[in-house]
Amino acid sequence: MRSPLTLSLALIGTSGALVAGVELALFADQRAAPWWLLASFPAGGLVHLAAGLVAWRRRPGNRTGPIMVIGGLSWFAAALANTAAPVLVAVGVVLATTPLAVAVWLLHAFPSGRLRSRTSRLTVVGAFVVSLVLEAPRYLFDPGASPDGVLAVGQRADLLQAGTWLQRGAGMLVMLVTAGVLVDRLRTAEPGHRGVLLPLYGYGTLAVLATPLGPLLGPPAGLSVVQVVGVQIVLLAGVPVAFAAAMLRGGFARTSDVQELSAWLASSAATPALLADALGRTLGDASLQVVYASRDGRALLDGDGAAVDASALGEHRALVDIELGSRRIGAIVYDATVVDDAESVRRVGQVAALAIDHDRLTAELRASHADLQRSRARLVDAGDRARQRIAQDLHDGLQVELVLLALEAQQLARVEQAARLPEAATHLRLGIDGAARELRGIVHALMPAALVERGLTAAIEDLVDRMPLPTRLAVAEVDGRLPATVERTAYFVVAEALTNAVKHAAAETLTVTLEHVPRRLVIGVTDDGVGGATQQAGAGLHGLADRVDALGGRFSIHSPAGGGTQLRVELPCGS
Amino acid sequence: MRVVIGEDEALLRTGLTHVLQAAGFDVVAAVGDAHELVRTTGEHVPDLVVTDIRMPPDHQDAGLRAALEIRRAHPGVAVLVLSQHLQRAYAVELLGDRASGVGYLLKQRIADVDTFTDDLHRIAAGGTVLDPEVISLMVARARGQHDALDRLTPRQQQVLALMSEGRTNASIARTLSISERAVVQHTSHIYDQLDLALSDDDHRRVLAVIRYLSS
Numbered sequence: 001m002r003s004p005l006t007l008s009l010a011l012i013g014t015s016g017a018l019v020a021g022v023e024l025a026l027f028a029d030q031r032a033a034p035w036w037l038l039a040s041f042p043a044g045g046l047v048h049l050a051a052g053l054v055a056w057r058r059r060p061g062n063r064t065g066p067i068m069v070i071g072g073l074s075w076f077a078a079a080l081a082n083t084a085a086p087v088l089v090a091v092g093v094v095l096a097t098t099p100l101a102v103a104v105w106l107l108h109a110f111p112s113g114r115l116r117s118r119t120s121r122l123t124v125v126g127a128f129v130v131s132l133v134l135e136a137p138r139y140l141f142d143p144g145a146s147p148d149g150v151l152a153v154g155q156r157a158d159l160l161q162a163g164t165w166l167q168r169g170a171g172m173l174v175m176l177v178t179a180g181v182l183v184d185r186l187r188t189a190e191p192g193h194r195g196v197l198l199p200l201y202g203y204g205t206l207a208v209l210a211t212p213l214g215p216l217l218g219p220p221a222g223l224s225v226v227q228v229v230g231v232q233i234v235l236l237a238g239v240p241v242a243f244a245a246a247m248l249r250g251g252f253a254r255t256s257d258v259q260e261l262s263a264w265l266a267s268s269a270a271t272p273a274l275l276a277d278a279l280g281r282t283l284g285d286a287s288l289q290v291v292y293a294s295r296d297g298r299a300l301l302d303g304d305g306a307a308v309d310a311s312a313l314g315e316h317r318a319l320v321d322i323e324l325g326s327r328r329i330g331a332i333v334y335d336a337t338v339v340d341d342a343e344s345v346r347r348v349g350q351v352a353a354l355a356i357d358h359d360r361l362t363a364e365l366r367a368s369h370a371d372l373q374r375s376r377a378r379l380v381d382a383g384d385r386a387r388q389r390i391a392q393d394l395h396d397g398l399q400v401e402l403v404l405l406a407l408e409a410q411q412l413a414r415v416e417q418a419a420r421l422p423e424a425a426t427h428l429r430l431g432i433d434g435a436a437r438e439l440r441g442i443v444h445a446l447m448p449a450a451l452v453e454r455g456l457t458a459a460i461e462d463l464v465d466r467m468p469l470p471t472r473l474a475v476a477e478v479d480g481r482l483p484a485t486v487e488r489t490a491y492f493v494v495a496e497a498l499t500n501a502v503k504h505a506a507a508e509t510l511t512v513t514l515e516h517v518p519r520r521l522v523i524g525v526t527d528d529g530v531g532g533a534t535q536q537a538g539a540g541l542h543g544l545a546d547r548v549d550a551l552g553g554r555f556s557i558h559s560p561a562g563g564g565t566q567l568r569v570e571l572p573c574g575s
Numbered sequence: 576m577r578v579v580i581g582e583d584e585a586l587l588r589t590g591l592t593h594v595l596q597a598a599g600f601d602v603v604a605a606v607g608d609a610h611e612l613v614r615t616t617g618e619h620v621p622d623l624v625v626t627d628i629r630m631p632p633d634h635q636d637a638g639l640r641a642a643l644e645i646r647r648a649h650p651g652v653a654v655l656v657l658s659q660h661l662q663r664a665y666a667v668e669l670l671g672d673r674a675s676g677v678g679y680l681l682k683q684r685i686a687d688v689d690t691f692t693d694d695l696h697r698i699a700a701g702g703t704v705l706d707p708e709v710i711s712l713m714v715a716r717a718r719g720q721h722d723a724l725d726r727l728t729p730r731q732q733q734v735l736a737l738m739s740e741g742r743t744n745a746s747i748a749r750t751l752s753i754s755e756r757a758v759v760q761h762t763s764h765i766y767d768q769l770d771l772a773l774s775d776d777d778h779r780r781v782l783a784v785i786r787y788l789s790s
Contacts, residue, residue, distance in 0.1 A: 429686050436683050440659055449660035453629055453636040462662050465712060470719040 005060055009053045012069060016049040019076050026083040037226060037233075038082045044099070044237035045075030051240035055247055059284060063113025064106070064247065068240045071102035075237075086147040093139050093146050094132075100171075100211055101131040103239050104178055107204045110243055111284075112340030119181055126174045134170055137163020171212050179205055188315045189337065200246050207235040247284075261348060265355045275355055279332060282348050289333040290352075292360045297328050308333070318342065322349035322356055330356045375546045382543035393442055401435045448491065455480075456487040460494055460512060469502060470509045477516040486573045489547050490514070490523050496544055497525035497567045505529025505565055516573070523569040533559040541567075576699055579619055580605040581612035581626035581638055582657075587682075591625065594685060598692040609637035616645050621652060623699045627682070628658040628665070639665060646677065653699045657682045661709040663716065667789050670703070674741070674778040674785075678704035703741030703781045710739045713788040720790070723768050731768075734761040739784045743777055 020042035027038040049072030056065025078099055081092025104127035108120040115121045141160040143149025182201040189197055210232045218228035261282045265275075280288035291300045291308045300308040310319050310331070318336040321328050332349050339345060349356075408428050415421050451459035457478050464471045481487070494512055501507050507529030515522045533541075545555040552572050559565040578600045582588040585607070592602045600623075604615045609630045616624055624645055630638040642654045646669075653676035656669060666679050678698040684706065685691050694704045714736060718724045727735065730751075737747045744762070748755040762780075766773050771783050 433683055433686065444660055449629070449658070450662055452634075453639075454664075458662070458664060461664060465663050465716050 006057060009057050013049060013053050016046060016069075016072055016076070020046050023076065023079050023083065026085070026088075029084065033082070034226065037230060038079075040230070040233045040237070041075055041079030041082065044233055045072045045079065047237045048072035048075055048240045051244035055244050059247065062111070062247075062284070064110055064243065065113070067102065067106050067109055067113060068244070071099060071106065071240060074098035074102050086150060089147045090151055093151060094135070097131040097135055097211070098128075099236060100208055101127040103204065103208050103236060104174060106239065106243060107178055107201065107208070108181065110200070111247065111338055112336075114340040116337070116340060117181070119177065123174055123177045123181065126170070126177075130167060130170045130174055134163065134167035137167070168212050175205065175209055178208075185337065193335075193338070196246050200242055203242055204239055207232075207239050210235050262351050265352060275352065275359065279348055279352055283334060283339045283345060285334045285338040287335045287338075290330060290356060291333060292330045292356065292363065293328045295364065300331055318345075320345040320349055322353050324353045324357050329353060329360055375549055378543065378546045379550060382546065390442065390446070398435055398438055398442070401431070401438065405431050405435060451487060451491050456482060456490055457514065459487075459491050460514065463491075463495055463498065464512060467498060467502070467510065469507060471498070472509065472511045473514075474511070475514045478514050478521070479516075482516075482521060482573050485551060486521060486571050489544075489551055489553075490521055490569070490571060493523055493544050493548065493567075493569050494525055496541060500533065500541065501525070501527040501529060501565065504533065505531075507564070519572060519574065521571045521573045523567075523571070525567040526564065528564045530561070531559045531563045531565055532561045533557060533565045544569075576623060576696075577601045577603045577619065577621040578623045578625060578695075579603055579612065579616050579621045581607075581609065581624065581630060581641065583607040583627060583630045587627075591685065594688055594691070595625075595695070598688070598695070600692075600695070608632060609641040612638070612641045613644055613648075616649065616652060620649060623653045623655065623695065625655045625657065625695075628656060639668070643668065643671075646671070646673075651676075653677065653701070655680065655695065655698050655704070657685070661706055661712065663709065663713050663789060666705055666709050666713070667785065670782060670785055672782070674703045674781040675701045676703075678741075679709060680704065680706045681708060697741070701778075702743075703778060705740050705781075705785075707736070707740055710736050710788075713739070713785070717788040717790075721769075721787075723770070726768055727765060731761050731765055734758060735765050735784065738762065738765070738780060739788065741777070741781050 023042040024039055027035060048068050052065045052068025052070075052072060054065070055062065055068060059065065074095065077095040078092055078097075080088040081096055083089055083092070101124075105115075105124045108115055108124050115124060137160055139145040139151040140153050141156040141163065143152040143155055146152060182205065186194055186197055186201065214228040214232050215225075218225070218231075223231070261278060265278070276288055276290040279290060280286050289302065291302050293299070294301055300310060302308050313319060313333055316335055316337045317333055319331050319333050320342050322330045322332060332345050334345055405428065408424075408431060412421065412424055412428065415424050448459050448462065450462040457475050460475075461473060464473045482490075498510060498512070501510050505527045507527035509528055511524070511526045513522075513524040513526075515524075541557070548555040548569050548571065554568075554570040556568050557565065558568075576599075578595055580588060580591055580595070580602060582591060582605070588605050588607060592605050595602050603619045603621055606612050606615050607630070609626075610632060612624070612626055612630075624642065626638045626642050628636055628638040630641075639656060642656050645652055646654050650673070654669075655678035656665070657680055658665070659682050661679070661681060669677055669679050676698055678694060680691075680694065684694070698704050714724070714732070724732070724735075733751060734747060737750060742750070744755050744758045748758045751758075763773065765771075769784075769787055771787060774780050774783065
């Protein structure tokens with residue numbers, strides 16, 4: 001199905017072709033100039049029109065196409081000067097140099113089709129002033145310029161001369177400023193675009209300059225007036241062709257429309273790496289980048305996870321946020337010289353939002369999966385190390401002690417004086433008492449009796465009772481039993497933190513807080529010691545961080561040098 | 576003297592029964608469940624109940640709760656609680672506001688049969704017996720809270736610990752090889768230092784000291 005745009009463009013094209021046909025017919029009985037020279041005006045108009053319509057159709061959001069179409073109309077208008085009808089001739093004479101002004105407009109507006117700087121806007125206005133207002137002396141003071149001198153107010157060779165020089169001077173000024181703008185643009189252009197822009201700007205400038213300079217430079221070079229005009233026309237008519245061609249290659253590649261983008265996003269071909277390419281194709285900017293919002297939405301990260309500074313994107317780079325709901329999920333960074341219309345970027349971003357969010361979630365999921373793998377490995381490792389430590393404790397202590405006790409028991413049989421037997425037996429019992437105490441210590445470290453019998457608060461009270469340093473305990477709202485995994489994790493977090501504080505912090509007092517807020521248990525262990533503790537420093541704390549993570553909790557440690565250590569752990573606990 | 580035993584470990588239950596029988600106690604029942612213990616005690620109303628803390632049905636502190644219930648329901652029945660691990664909170668709960676006829680000891684104290692049976696008799700006779708380990712835990716903790724404890728001489732601290740275990744002046748005198756008169760002097764000095772109300776009643780004395788240490 002053809003879109004309304006395509007139909008409108010077809011209509012414009014057809015009308016243009018009709019106008020050109022009528023003009024060609026009107027030139028048929030003109031003998032003032034060779035027919036081909038006369039025909040070249042409507043032909044140039046048709047070239048403009050065709051190039052403009054192609055560009056317009058392929059990039060509807062870009063105004064380069066419409067400008068070329070206007071250029072085509074200006075050529076048709078200028079061509080009227082060569083007809084035989086006095087009124088049409090008068091119109092043609094008045095508008096004779098407008099094609100030049102449109103060419104200047106095109107130079108300034110390419111590739112986005114908009115005039116982006118004040119200088120450009122003033123220069124283009126200047127170009128139109130030169131072609132419409134400063135053209136006036138030519139026909140006002142020269143009765144020969146219009147049929148029967150209808151446009152003339154008198155024959156004043158001096159004023160005509162002055163007007164001509166004024167127009168040339170102003171025209172040169174317009175072209176000098178244009179050249180300056182174009183050189184500056186080349187300087188700051190993307191390297192990939194420069195190769196296309198340089199010949200294009202060079203050619204455009206040359207084509208415009210050929211009109212005022214042709215009559216000055218042509219005759220000395222041995223060219224007839226007809227030949228000069230022919231060269232000028234061919235050069236100018238080539239301008240839209242060159243610009244339209246430039247839009248079809250390099251960074252100004254053909255754009256697909258938003259519907260096409262939607263279809264592509266829905267297909268299985270859509271992968272993160274290709275997303276930026278697809279968006280770039282839709283907007284016609286090969287340098288387009290997609291960046292993703294970090295989890296908190298504050299920072300922007302590129303595909304490799306490196307932070308992107310939105311305030312230092314580079315000259316001509318612009319950024320448009322991509323939002324899903326009211327949440328920023330990413331942004332599109334594009335070349336503002338290529339895509340001038342932020343609204344179209346936003347529209348494309350909206351279409352791509354779901355895909356971008358999906359990419360972001362995938363990236364997060366991959367990252368958290370990798371974290372999970374590492375954390376699981378550490379948990380397994382921590383379990384192994386705990387087992388090894390218990391085995392070592394039993395092997396070095398209790399096992400040796402039991403062997404010695406067995407020997408001692410055997411000695412009882414050899415006690416020669418019966419009177420010494422009770423003493424030896426008591427000695428043996430005390431030895432066994434010692435071994436039993438050691439065993440109780442190991443069992444307690446593995447799973448404290450109070451934790452099993454009474455739960456978290458009782459176990460931590462018992463722990464605090466046995467601390468060698470003054471330790472304050474504040475418990476709020478922790479009534480009854482919590483899930484066993486929560487109780488155990490909370491207990492071992494506090495136990496490890498207290499052990500670390502006693503061993504490393506050189507603290508004087510310690511504080512333990514337990515608070516049960518809705519759905520969470522908040523644990524705090526604070527000391528007034530030397531600080532500087534990190535989660536990485538102690539394998540014990542790291543192992544506990546993994547435990548906390550495994551339960552979906554949060555683990556944070558604040559330990560500035562000299563400022564004590566504050567450990568805070570939150571565990572989700574159902575109610 | 577009639578005794579009911581609560582212990583879920585069969586071997587230990589049998590061993591305890593033998594030790595008590597050998598020491599002349601009449602073991603009227605030995606059960607392995609806290610609810611059963613309360614029921615059996617109500618049935619026999621013995622002179623003494625000896626129970627473990629961690630017991631079925633919940634394998635948590637059912638034995639302790641049974642002991643507290645028995646002390647509430649049968650003020651005349653003495654109760655000894657045994658455990659692998661001692662806790663200040665349990666000692667305070669067990670004493671409640673009535674320090675008579677109650678004991679709290681490490682399970683391994685059974686092995687020192689003479690001292691153990693001695694303790695059983697003291698408890699059954701309405702005395703208080705707290706394990707030295709739980710007392711030293713309480714004293715160590717209390718030193719961080721009360722400066723007054725640091726002002727006691729090492730001897731006075733020994734006397735304080737023995738008092739807290741529920742010992743009589745005579746027993747303290749024997750243990751420290753000093754005269755009972757010296758013990759009295761020490762205790763009155765301790766009372767002054769800790770600002771406790773003087774009491775001749777051994778039970779009140781234990782309660783006051785334990786409350787002080789636990790505050």
